[in-house]
Amino acid sequence: MSAPSGGPPSPHAAAPVRARFLALARRPDAEVPLAEAALLIAQEEYPDLSVARYLGELDRMAAGARAAVLAEAPAGTRAGIEVLGAYLFRDLGFRGNRDEYEDPRNSFLNDVIDRRLGIPITLSLVYCEVARRAGLEPAPVGVGFPGHFLVKYEVAGEVDPLVIDPFNGGRIVTVETLVATLAHSKIDLRPDLLRAARPREVLVRMLRNLKEIYRKGDDLRRLASILDRLVAIEPEAREHRLERGMVRARSGEPGLALADLVRYRLGLPDDSPERGPLGQVVQTLRRHRASLS
DSSP, X not given: OOOOSSOSOOHHHHHHHHHHHHHHHTSOGGGOOHHHHHHHHHHTTOTTOOXXXXXXXXXXXXXXXXXXXXXXXXXXXXXXXXXXHHIIIIISOOEEOOTTTTOGGGGOHHHHHHHSEEOHHHHHHHHXXXXXXXXXXXXXXXXXXXXXXXXXXXXXXXXXOEEEEGGGTTEEOOHHHHHHHHGGGTOOOOGGGGXXXXXXXXXXXXXXXXXXXXXXXXXXXXXXXXHHHHHHHOTTOHHHHHHHHHHHHHTTOHHHHHHHHHHHHHTSOTTOTTHHHHHHHHHHHHHHHHHHO
């Protein structure tokens, strides 16, 4: 399934998918069906996508994983995790897409399942969903590690959890590797960096990844679609509204741009250096809107 070339569907056509996505994302953490919500992100790009089909694919992969793990290793052990990794990354062929890391298909769960290619967060999602559906106890959880999404697994009888890197073939990550990963950002390794990511955090990170891809590609239609969802799912992050206003301004939608930018500006402190430049943008947009009426 290749990405449509003409941009995402119209807001009217995407409205039911968007409404379903937001309804799921706003549930309490324990009630969010993460795989379904991730597929709904993709369904705005692929209107004919069958969510049920891909959930079924995850179930089928989980059945294979369950058979492999039960046949070769006790549940809840490091050995079981190693068998699961061999099943997903050797037998099924999932791997990190190093050559085309910023291909948006790496962020769409349907494409990741079809192509067996992904980025850390989507491969981690597949890993956790397959493990959970296979009945691994406790279930592995995603970890929003800075710059590189990972998976954590609590092994029975061991103090420290296993940290797993699905982008790199499901290898078990050492403390030294984690420290090296943080070296460029000058962040010290702390226990909170390995906490389980909440479902909404996973969805936001997926959307932010797509946002950066479309921003770099200057794909304003898709960028606006992603920002619409980010504003709705993460309303407290005011920068999404600012960015959406700027995108709408560039897209020739002065009225919609004004709604975002005026609201953002009202929330700025009186002494903010942003107020002056943003006020000029607002004035320009108001003149442009008046010229269209």
